[in-house]
Amino acid sequence: MVPKATSADPALDLERFLPYRLSILSNTISQAIAGVYGERFNLNVTQWRVIAVLGRYPNLSAVDVAERTKMDKVAISRAVNDLIAGGRLDRSVDKSDRRRSVLCLSNHGWDVYREIAPLALACEARLKSSLTASECDALERILDKLTTAGVALLLTGEDLGMQIRCPGAR
Amino acid sequence: MVPKATSADPALDLERFLPYRLSILSNTISQAIAGVYGERFNLNVTQWRVIAVLGRYPNLSAVDVAERTKMDKVAISRAVNDLIAGGRLDRSVDKSDRRRSVLCLSNHGWDVYREIAPLALACEARLKSSLTASECDALERILDKLTTAGVALLLTGEDLGMQIRCPGAR
DNA sequence: GCCATATCGTTTCAATTGAAACTATACTGT
DNA sequence: ACAGTATAGTTTCAATTGAAACGATATGGC
Numbered sequence A, B: 001m002v003p004k005a006t007s008a009d010p011a012l013d014l015e016r017f018l019p020y021r022l023s024i025l026s027n028t029i030s031q032a033i034a035g036v037y038g039e040r041f042n043l044n045v046t047q048w049r050v051i052a053v054l055g056r057y058p059n060l061s062a063v064d065v066a067e068r069t070k071m072d073k074v075a076i077s078r079a080v081n082d083l084i085a086g087g088r089l090d091r092s093v094d095k096s097d098r099r100r101s102v103l104c105l106s107n108h109g110w111d112v113y114r115e116i117a118p119l120a121l122a123c124e125a126r127l128k129s130s131l132t133a134s135e136c137d138a139l140e141r142i143l144d145k146l147t148t149a150g151v152a153l154l155l156t157g158e159d160l161g162m163q164i165r166c167p168g169a170r
Numbered sequence C: 001g002c003c004a005t006a007t008c009g010t011t012t013c014a015a016t017t018g019a020a021a022c023t024a025t026a027c028t029g030t
Numbered sequence D: 001a002c003a004g005t006a007t008a009g010t011t012t013c014a015a016t017t018g019a020a021a022c023g024a025t026a027t028g029g030c
Helices: A018-041 A045-056 A062-069 A073-085 A107-128 A133-164 B018-041 B045-056 B062-069 B073-085 B107-128 B133-159
Strands: A089-093 A101-105 B089-093 B101-105
Touching: A018 A045, A018 A107, A018 B018, A018 B107, A018 B133, A045 A062, A045 A073, A045 A089, A045 A101, A045 A107, A062 A073, A062 A101, A073 A089, A101 A107, A107 B018, A107 B133, A133 B018, A133 B107, A133 B133, B018 B045, B018 B107, B045 B062, B045 B073, B045 B089, B045 B101, B045 B107, B062 B073, B062 B101, B073 B089, B101 B107
Parallel strands: none
Antiparallel strands: A089 A101, B089 B101
16 A cells, blocks of 8 residues: 555655756756757757857867767767758868868858857746746856766766665675 | 857857756766666666656556656656566556556565665765755755746747747657 | 547657777877 | 877667557547
């Protein structure tokens, strides 16, 4: 008959679990924004991010874009090729290092950027408008802190179990 | 030329863009936590979530689990079958509706749950420990508000710039 | 009872993904 | 100059994903 939380733990409730809630929130927002530009411009998330970063920082190489967007270089490679095929990106070869390509938005790409960027910012503004000004400030701080803590967890987290739990076990 | 922000927009800077930062944060944390249980228990994210929700709310059907975890029912179906194959889940048929299965953790599944749940909570605690108490409180509120706003954006957001149809299509 | 429609869970299939291998170019030390 | 190593970007291939079709069961209207 539906025991509540069987063992001694402080109840792991998925719907209150921070990592899970962040995942739901992030997916919901990404989907919403993708709905705004996806249909209209036929862009996927990776392609849009490439355009966004090149709109802000032109003349990056593919690896630069991958680092800035924190996305996989294979994904970037494919997105870049699709964008070039769609006439939204121009690629040239770096004179001083012929392995590197130099990417920048074409005129058409700039049109797309100038049309979508305000929409994206409007989405963000609408989300933030649900918060008070001080919550908005807090959010900035919190995101920075959590991201730092998350990266630390990623690097050192493997030994969480040994450190935190079960002195006798394992 | 390297224009800063070409048009009239207040500069869309990906690294400061809320939806993007949430995505990075969520991915970083998910990866970190997956590293904690993935290797040790050979579980993927979906399988772990199924175990988590069944540990908290036993005797759900597969569709119930899908709704609670907000994951795809195909993904749940596969995760459930893998977990049963691994002896971590028991399935029986609902007497009053023979389409429905009734899922609950096996003894082995409970062992896994009791071992991982504290680890997951420890991860969460470590993340939260980077925040002050009041930031922690604020985060709860903010996540609720943003999730609500995000869902609203998902449903109505298409007319942000102009009109686009179809809630739920595609 | 019988038909139409809805739901549960699985299977199929085509698209997406990423790790590893690969090509081409660059750098470093001798 | 050469060998060895490192980096940029692409291709390959196998695993993962999810939309749609599906079989089985259930429910509501008649």
